[in-house]
Amino acid sequence: MKKIIIPFFCVVLYAAPMAAQTKTAPAKSEAVKSKLTPKEVIDNYLKALGGKDKLEGIKTTLIENTLTVQGMDVMMTTKKMGNKFKSEQSVMGQKMVQFFDGEKGYFEQGGQKMDIPADKIPDLKKSKVIDALSYDPATFSTVTVEKINGKDYNVLTSSKGTFYFDASTGLLYKSSAEEGTAVVKSYMTVDGIKFPQEIEAEGNGQKVIIKTTKVTLNSGVSDADFK
Numbered sequence: 001m002k003k004i005i006i007p008f009f010c011v012v013l014y015a016a017p018m019a020a021q022t023k024t025a026p027a028k029s030e031a032v033k034s035k036l037t038p039k040e041v042i043d044n045y046l047k048a049l050g051g052k053d054k055l056e057g058i059k060t061t062l063i064e065n066t067l068t069v070q071g072m073d074v075m076m077t078t079k080k081m082g083n084k085f086k087s088e089q090s091v092m093g094q095k096m097v098q099f100f101d102g103e104k105g106y107f108e109q110g111g112q113k114m115d116i117p118a119d120k121i122p123d124l125k126k127s128k129v130i131d132a133l134s135y136d137p138a139t140f141s142t143v144t145v146e147k148i149n150g151k152d153y154n155v156l157t158s159s160k161g162t163f164y165f166d167a168s169t170g171l172l173y174k175s176s177a178e179e180g181t182a183v184v185k186s187y188m189t190v191d192g193i194k195f196p197q198e199i200e201a202e203g204n205g206q207k208v209i210i211k212t213t214k215v216t217l218n219s220g221v222s223d224a225d226f227k
Contacts (some may be wrong), residue, residue, distance in 0.1 A: 001085020003175070005155060008167070013194075015031055015089070017032065017101060017136065018125050026184070027031045031128075031144035031145065031146045032144060032145050033143070033144055033145075033157060034143035034144060034145045034154055036106070036143050037137070038137040038138075038140035038141075038142070038143055038153060038156055040138035040143075041143055041154045041165055041170075042135045042137050042156075044164055044165070044170035045132060045135070045171065045172060046129060046132055046133070047170060048169055048171045048194065049132055049141075049171070049193060049194045050171035050192050050193035050194060052133075054192060055130045055132065055133055055193065056130075056133065058129050058131060058193070058217050058218060059080070059081065059082075059218055060080060060081045060217070060218055060219070060221035061078075061079070061080045061129055061130075061215065061216070061217060061219070061221070062078075062131060062214075062215070062216040062219070062220040062221055063077070063078045063080075063195075063212060063214070063215050063216075064076070064077050064080050064212070064214040064215075065077075065078070065210055065211060065212050065213065066210075066213060067089070067208055067209070067210050067211075068208065068209040068211075068213045068218075069206055069208045069209075070201055070206070072091055072092070073091070074089050074090070074091040075089065076089045076090075077086065079220070079221045080129050080221070080223050081129065081221050081222075081225070081226065082102065082128075083102050083124065083125055083126065083127045083128070084100060084102045084127060084225075084226040085098070085099070085100050085127075086098070086099050086100075086225050086226060087099075094107065094109070094110065096109040097109075097154055100116065101122050101226045101227075102125065102226070103125070104121070105106070105112070105121075105124070110185045112140060117157070124158075130193075132172075139158040139159070139160070140156040140157065140158050142157060142214070143155065144157075146166065148164070150165070150167075151167075152167035153166060153167055153173060153174075153212075154167050160177060161175055161177030161178075162175070162176045162177070163175045166182070167171060171187060171194065172184060179203045179204070180200040180201060180202050180204065181201065181202050181203065182199055182200070183199065183200045183201075184196045184199055185197075185198040185200055186198045186217070187226075188212060189215055190217065191213040193217075195215050196212060197211065197212050198210070198211050198212070
């Protein structure tokens with residue numbers, strides 16, 4: 001069976017979103033400079049998700065997903081607290097774990113463990129329970145506007161990747177980096193806060209559809225989960 005484990009930090013769209021060229025790239029126009037600053041784009045994003053104060057009030061999340069990859073459905077449950085996470089995947093009786101305790105972490109599949117690469121640790125240490133709070137305006141110099149299939153997107157680019165925000169809603173639509181691309185097809189609202197409901201991702205020769213089935217806030221997660 002081909003390894004299908006999907007690195008957590010590539011899936012969640014915040015720091016190392018997936019980025020490879022899709023086979024049928026949407027038509028887009030030449031980018032022009034926006035009147036908005038990076039801070040304004042990010043502030044609009046946080047507001048669209050439910051508001052910065054509300055987002056900062058979330059201390060833990062428990063998210064249940066279904067990943068469709070290579071024709072198989074993979075059940076995934078992810079627990080987050082601060083910059084810690086534990087993601088468990090189950091497919092065909094096989095369990096896969098991705099773990100980070102705030103300092104170090106590993107991937108485990110088929111009885112084999114592999115440490116998270118050292119170059120990924122600094123970004124993971126900076127991560128938040130709500131990924132959107134990790135965006136730092138200082139890492140983006142300018143904002144451009146690109147039209148994709150007739151729609152305007154405010155685009156932020158840094159050394160970590162390129163991020164496309166819907167100019168009309170403020171929400172993140174697409175992110176791309178060295179690892180692959182990820183497109184948010186829809187959002188769901190839980191306790192007044194928006195979360196990606198369906199994501200189409202492609203990277204490392206794999207296409208993945210990620211559907212969120214349940215989000216639990218500030219419950220069901222404890223320090224014991226990260227020991």
